[in-house]
Amino acid sequence: VAAFAGQSGSKPEIYLVAHSEGTVVTLLALLQALSSTRLADPDGTGPAQHGGWGEHVRGLMTIGAPIDKHIALWPELWDFNFVTEIDCGRVAIAPQADRKRVMQLARQIKWKNYYDYGDPVGFRLDETRRLLERSGCRAFEFHSVNDDHGYSRSWLPGKAHVDYWRDDAVFTHFID
Numbered sequence: 748v749a750a751f752a753g754q755s756g757s758k759p760e761i762y763l764v765a766h767s768e769g770t771v772v773t774l775l776a777l778l779q780a781l782s783s784t785r786l787a788d789p790d791g792t793g794p795a796q797h798g799g800w801g802e803h804v805r806g807l808m809t810i811g812a813p814i815d816k817h818i819a820l821w822p823e824l825w826d827f828n829f830v831t832e833i834d835c836g837r838v839a840i841a842p843q844a845d846r847k848r849v850m851q852l853a854r855q856i857k858w859k860n861y862y863d864y865g866d867p868v869g870f871r872l873d874e875t876r877r878l879l880e881r882s883g884c885r886a887f888e889f890h891s892v893n894d895d896h897g898y899s900r901s902w903l904p905g906k907a908h909v910d911y912w913r914d915d916a917v918f919t920h921f922i923d
Contacts, residue, residue: 811869865907
C-alpha cells in the first residue's frame with residue numbers, strides 16, 4: 748500500500764492467494780487488519796502500526812486450507828468480535844470493543860476456497876463461516892454453495908495438496 752501512497756488518486760486493489768498453513772496466517776492477518784489491531788514494532792523502536800492495507804483487499808483465494816482445524820484446536824486465536832454495517836454494498840466494520848475505529852470497505856471481500864477431496868489438509872470451511880457469523884464479521888462474501896469448491900482430480904493425497912498450483916481450472920475460476 749505504501750508504494751501507492753505517492754500516486755494521486757490511486758486506490759490499490761489487493762487480491763490475496765494463500766495455500767495450506769498460509770491460509771491460516773492470511774485470515775488471521777486480515778481479521779487483525781479489519782479490527783484495526785495495532786501491532787507492536789518487532790524491534791521495539793517505532794510506534795505500533797496497523798498497516799492500513801485491509802481496506803484495499805478485494806479478494807481472497809484459499810487453496811488446501813486447514814483453517815477449520817485451527818479454529819477447533821486453538822479457539823483463543825480467533826477471539827474477534829465486530830460490528831458490521833452494510834449499506835449499498837459498502838461495508839463499515841469496527842471491533843466490538845472500540846466502535847470508534849471504523850474501517851470502510853468499498854464492498855465485501857470476495858472469498859473463494861478450493862479443496863481437492865484427496866487432500867488430507869484442505870477442506871470445506873464450514874466452521875470458518877460459523878466463526879465469522881458468531882464474531883459479527885460480515886466483511887467477506889463467503890457462502891457455502893457458491894464459494895466453497897471441492898473437486899476430485901488427484902488420487903495421491905500428498906500430490907493433491909500441492910497440485911493446486913498446477914491446476915489452471917482453479918485459477919481460471921478464481922480470476923473469472
